[in-house]
Amino acid sequence: MILNESEAKKFLEKALQYSKADSIELSLAGFNSYNLRFALNSLSTNGNSDGLTLSITSNIGKKSGSVSLNNFEGDSIKKAVEQSEHIAKLSPENKEFMPPLEPQTYLQGVNFSENTEKLEAGKRANLLKTVISESESTNLSSAGYIEDSVQFSALLNSKGLFAYNLGSMASFSCTARTKDGTGSSRVQNQSINVNNLDTSKLGKRVTKRAAMSINPKEIKPGKYTVILEPAAAADMVAYCSYFMDARSADEGRSFFSKAGGGNKIGEKLVDEKITIYSDPVDLKAPGVPFNDEGYPITKTTWFENGVLRNLARGRYWAEKTSQPVVPFFTNIIMEGGTKTVDELIASTDYGILVTRFWYIRTVDPRTVLLTGLTRDGIFEVSEGKITGAVKNFRFNESPVNVLQNVLELGAAENGVGSETGDTQIFVPAMKVKDFYFSSLSDAI
Amino acid sequence: MKQKTYDDDFIKKLADLAISLSKKNGASYSDFRLSNFKSQRISTRENVIQGISENENFGFSVRVLVDGAWGFASSSTFNEAEVKRVTELACGIAKANKVIQTRNVELVAVPSYNDTWKTPIKKNPFDVSIDEKVNFLFNINEKAKSLGANYCSSFMWAVNEWKYFVSSEGSYIKQDLHRIWPGFDITIINKDTGEFEQRDSLTTPIGKGYEYVEEYDFMGDVETAVEETKMKFSAKPVEPGKKDIILDPTNLWLTIHESCGHPAELDRALGFEANYAGTSFMTVDKLGKLQYGSEYINLVADRTQKDGLATRGYDDDGVKTTKWDIIRKGLFVGYETTREMASYIHENESNGCAYADSWSHFPIQRMPNVSLEPGKKKLSLNDLIADTEDGIYIVGSGSWSIDMQRYNFQFTGQAFHEIKNGKIVGLLKDVAYQGNTVGFWNSCDAVCDESEYKLGGSFFCGKGEPSQVSPVSHGASPARFRKVNILNTSKEAGQ
Numbered sequence: 012m013i014l015n016e017s018e019a020k021k022f023l024e025k026a027l028q029y030s031k032a033d034s035i036e037l038s039l040a041g042f043n044s045y046n047l048r049f050a051l052n053s054l055s056t057n058g059n060s061d062g063l064t065l066s067i068t069s070n071i072g073k074k075s076g077s078v079s080l081n082n083f084e085g086d087s088i089k090k091a092v093e094q095s096e097h098i099a100k101l102s103p104e105n106k107e108f109m110p111p112l113e114p115q116t117y118l119q120g121v122n123f124s125e126n127t128e129k130l131e132a133g134k135r136a137n138l139l140k141t142v143i144s145e146s147e148s149t150n151l152s153s154a155g156y157i158e159d160s161v162q163f164s165a166l167l168n169s170k171g172l173f174a175y176n177l178g179s180m181a182s183f184s185c186t187a188r189t190k191d192g193t194g195s196s197r198v199q200n201q202s203i204n205v206n207n208l209d210t211s212k213l214g215k216r217v218t219k220r221a222a223m224s225i226n227p228k229e230i231k232p233g234k235y236t237v238i239l240e241p242a243a244a245a246d247m248v249a250y251c252s253y254f255m256d257a258r259s260a261d262e263g264r265s266f267f268s269k270a271g272g273g274n275k276i277g278e279k280l281v282d283e284k285i286t287i288y289s290d291p292v293d294l295k296a297p298g299v300p301f302n303d304e305g306y307p308i309t310k311t312t313w314f315e316n317g318v319l320r321n322l323a324r325g326r327y328w329a330e331k332t333s334q335p336v337v338p339f340f341t342n343i344i345m346e347g348g349t350k351t352v353d354e355l356i357a358s359t360d361y362g363i364l365v366t367r368f369w370y371i372r373t374v375d376p377r378t379v380l381l382t383g384l385t386r387d388g389i390f391e392v393s394e395g396k397i398t399g400a401v402k403n404f405r406f407n408e409s410p411v412n413v414l415q416n417v418l419e420l421g422a423a424e425n426g427v428g429s430e431t432g433d434t435q436i437f438v439p440a441m442k443v444k445d446f447y448f449s450s451l452s453d454a455i
Numbered sequence: 456m457k458q459k460t461y462d463d464d465f466i467k468k469l470a471d472l473a474i475s476l477s478k479k480n481g482a483s484y485s486d487f488r489l490s491n492f493k494s495q496r497i498s499t500r501e502n503v504i505q506g507i508s509e510n511e512n513f514g515f516s517v518r519v520l521v522d523g524a525w526g527f528a529s530s531s532t533f534n535e536a537e538v539k540r541v542t543e544l545a546c547g548i549a550k551a552n553k554v555i556q557t558r559n560v561e562l563v564a565v566p567s568y569n570d571t572w573k574t575p576i577k578k579n580p581f582d583v584s585i586d587e588k589v590n591f592l593f594n595i596n597e598k599a600k601s602l603g604a605n606y607c608s609s610f611m612w613a614v615n616e617w618k619y620f621v622s623s624e625g626s627y628i629k630q631d632l633h634r635i636w637p638g639f640d641i642t643i644i645n646k647d648t649g650e651f652e653q654r655d656s657l658t659t660p661i662g663k664g665y666e667y668v669e670e671y672d673f674m675g676d677v678e679t680a681v682e683e684t685k686m687k688f689s690a691k692p693v694e695p696g697k698k699d700i701i702l703d704p705t706n707l708w709l710t711i712h713e714s715c716g717h718p719a720e721l722d723r724a725l726g727f728e729a730n731y732a733g734t735s736f737m738t739v740d741k742l743g744k745l746q747y748g749s750e751y752i753n754l755v756a757d758r759t760q761k762d763g764l765a766t767r768g769y770d771d772d773g774v775k776t777t778k779w780d781i782i783r784k785g786l787f788v789g790y791e792t793t794r795e796m797a798s799y800i801h802e803n804e805s806n807g808c809a810y811a812d813s814w815s816h817f818p819i820q821r822m823p824n825v826s827l828e829p830g831k832k833k834l835s836l837n838d839l840i841a842d843t844e845d846g847i848y849i850v851g852s853g854s855w856s857i858d859m860q861r862y863n864f865q866f867t868g869q870a871f872h873e874i875k876n877g878k879i880v881g882l883l884k885d886v887a888y889q890g891n892t893v894g895f896w897n898s899c900d901a902v903c904d905e906s907e908y909k910l911g912g913s914f915f916c917g918k919g920e921p922s923q924v925s926p927v928s929h930g931a932s933p934a935r936f937r938k939v940n941i942l943n944t945s946k947e948a949g950q
Contacts, residue, residue: 012531047555050725050729051726054556056527056817058527058529062531062815064512064531077506078508079508079509080510081513081514084534101585102585132547132551133551133554140554269649272646369733374867375885378948409948452858454858454860454862455734
């Protein structure tokens with residue numbers, strides 16, 4: 012269910028009037044989304060869902076209680092407010108309690124497209140029809156997914172803070188597998204504007220890559236120069252961001268902790284080619300311009316020419332350490348070079364081209380050591396050309412090492428990793444030395 | 456907090472409306488699901504409350520089969536007008552999507568049921584006061600700190616899933632499901648060197664009520680956790696190479712989950728998850744032929760298992776739950792199926808694995824509880840350790856990763872006990888074990904008996920597009936695996 016700004020404000024003001032607490036923070040989120048899934052070149056599941064959820068946090072002194080509900084008949088809202096106050100009364104004082112924020116000023120969001128909102132059922136199916144037809148005509152078995160949604164979020168608190176954002180997202184992905192089971196490739200794209208999903212072009216790319224990926228040869232595990240396409244690069248950069256928390260660093264339990272105390276802000280930790288920032292109103296990767304407390308999100312630089320410039324810091328820890336509040340990443344934008352992936356390949360004597368990663372998990376937070384697999388196309392590059400497909404690998408590698416070992420950056424573009432969720436990421440393909448593939452996988 | 460409670464007659468009236476309207480719109484099959492997912496989560500660190508929240512997520516969905524194509528729509532607004540709108544939308548979606556339906560959906564038969572099922576809990580966690588829970592968690596944190604932990608976080612998460620299923624085949628099924636997950640983690644730091652070590656609790660999410668919290672020895676776990684974490688600083692780094700390992704149930708459950716539970720999902724083996732979670736090496740041609748493991752390996756699927764997270768009376772297709780073999784004496788003999796998937800391998804019945812994690816999601820095939828049967832011969836953990844010359848006994852689950860066809864995996868744990876000449880001689884550190892599924896399970900040469908059997912599990916097994924989670928349990932007794940590839944994770948990081 013989508014409410015406009017005025018409707019959302021009225022809804023929240025009605026909930027606010029039930030409050031008897033010292034302060035209250037309300038959050039309203041609504042969505043309407045459609046999805047279509049296909050496998051074996053045919054429709055599998057699909058759906059539409061429409062919902063609205065109200066979250067209530069009541070504060071009595073320094074005690075807080077939170078409740079959420081999505082059914083608003085009768086006196087549900089009043090009862091939910093009362094329940095949140097009841098929970099607050101039963102709770103001990105929160106020693107790290109932060110009062111609700113005063114009214115704030117926000118950047119104007121740029122993360123909504125009417126084209127996505129107005130997409131019709133027939134057109135949605137037809138977007139997939141071209142891809143499926145392409146797969147069938149090239150004797151491949153394809154599976155994929157398209158989802159388009161409109162969502163809004165609104166905040167109101169008893170100090171008068173009000174925030175509203177309307178957003179949209181359309182995402183498409185497709186995996187094409189050869190019928191003999193020796194080849195697989197995948198494409199994906201997401202945008203606030205469904206018209207930017209050129210499924211026909213993506214369909215041609217995935218079938219071409221699937222044909223290239225067949226009968227992979229085995230090469231030995233070890234360290235290699237790799238070219239990470241944007242989907243793989245997105246995972247590395249996103250995973251690095253998950254560890255970038257100031258409090259954990261200051262408390263001595265993070266890679267970003269300094270021996271003897273403090274954190275590594277100001278130190279050159281990665282290659283000087285690396286500059287990464289967030290900016291919710293950057294059209295390359297637009298996001299929501301406030302966090303769930305209503306704190307405004309503006310441009311934040313995380314790495315600048317290889318130097319760590321910021322770690323995420325919440326309000327309590329900012330106050331305690333007399334440092335600025337730094338809201339967590341709302342999107343990730345990394346500056347790149349000018350070369351296409353093909354040009355990076357052309358300038359590589361020997362290396363491995365990686366389409367994407369899969370099943371990445373943390374092995375050791377002390378070193379940010381991750382493990383995961385390559386997937387859906389990994390190719391040997393020799394003397395500037397792709398010479399053939401190779402078998403998939405498991406890797407044990409750190410994203411910090413990856414960013415330290417960058418040799419060259421391609422032109423940045425939209426990147427959707429396997430572990431990046433809904434975060435909008437704009438990253439370049441990266442040529443990286445000494446990437447460690449630890450063992451072989453028979454998986455296709 | 457309770458969302459508005461609708462009376463049974465009203466719910467049935469709207470459910471019947473959805474079914475009859477679906478038929479009028481050309482549906483050969485339809486079902487209606489109304490559900491309320493209620494959860495309460497309390498999280499703390501040291502002496503600080505991080506959050507106390509109660510959430511209810513209520514809504515309904517209508518799923519239809521029109522001319523062999525699925526249509527699905529859902530809403531959180533529950534009244535007659537909305538049920539009509541959603542039903543017509545579901546039918547419209549099915550018709551619109553027919554252009555990309557090249558193969559009609561077929562469902563194997565199922566009897567109709569008029570039934571109610573409840574998780575047999577002793578104490579409803581939602582009836583336990585918040586301050587009792589908060590004090591319990593603070594006591595854990597305080598104990599950990601008093602023993603020398605620098606940081607301790609603890610949490611408690613309770614879920615109640617209520618659902619009402621009605622189908623065009625005449626089923627009316629009501630279920631009231633409970634599960635709970637308490638736990639903690641500790642960190643000890645060495646400020647001078649910048650090193651830190653951690654250990655999670657050995658608790659498990661489980662299909663029980665608050666009695667699990669009262670029965671589990673939390674303070675014992677805290678004492679062991681702090682002691683082991685201190686020992687990790689000076690523990691010997693493991694020498695990589697091939698070693699015998701004994702996996703405690705607190706670790707083995709995850710290996711079962713990743714390397715058996717998932718590849719035995721028929722939809723995955725057929726290609727329906729190819730775009731996301733992957734496919735499976737356990738393809739249909741291997742059923743009845745693949746020697747998946749040694750003769751000691753009997754892996755059983757069971758959605759009736761006591762205290763199991765995936766235990767319930769009926770699945771979300773309205774199929775009564777049951778128990779069956781996936782691996783028997785090492786041979787691959789059975790898949791996990793739904794009404795739609797079973798038709799692909801010409802089985803006449805589904806074994807009841809359909810599940811949707813929300814009213815707003817289409818039910819897909821999900822993992823049942825899958826457990827390793829205990830050994831028939833008397834064998835305790837102490838006996839097994841005494842029988843092992845040179846090995847590592849691994850406790851608790853840590854990092855996990857497996858490839859997209861379920862061959863190559865890598866796992867860590869919480870504590871690694873070195874075994875020499877039948878005795879535990881100390882802790883090791885930086886241990887990971889890496890293997891390939893069939894080789895690994897064929898290397899098993901001993902499984903302890905029933906006296907050592909424990910359940911492990913997860914609240915959040917992930918699959919599907921849009922992504923869904925599913926709770927699932929895995930039981931096991933400690934088991935030994937020979938000559939498994941052991942990595943030193945610090946050396947891997949420095950490669």
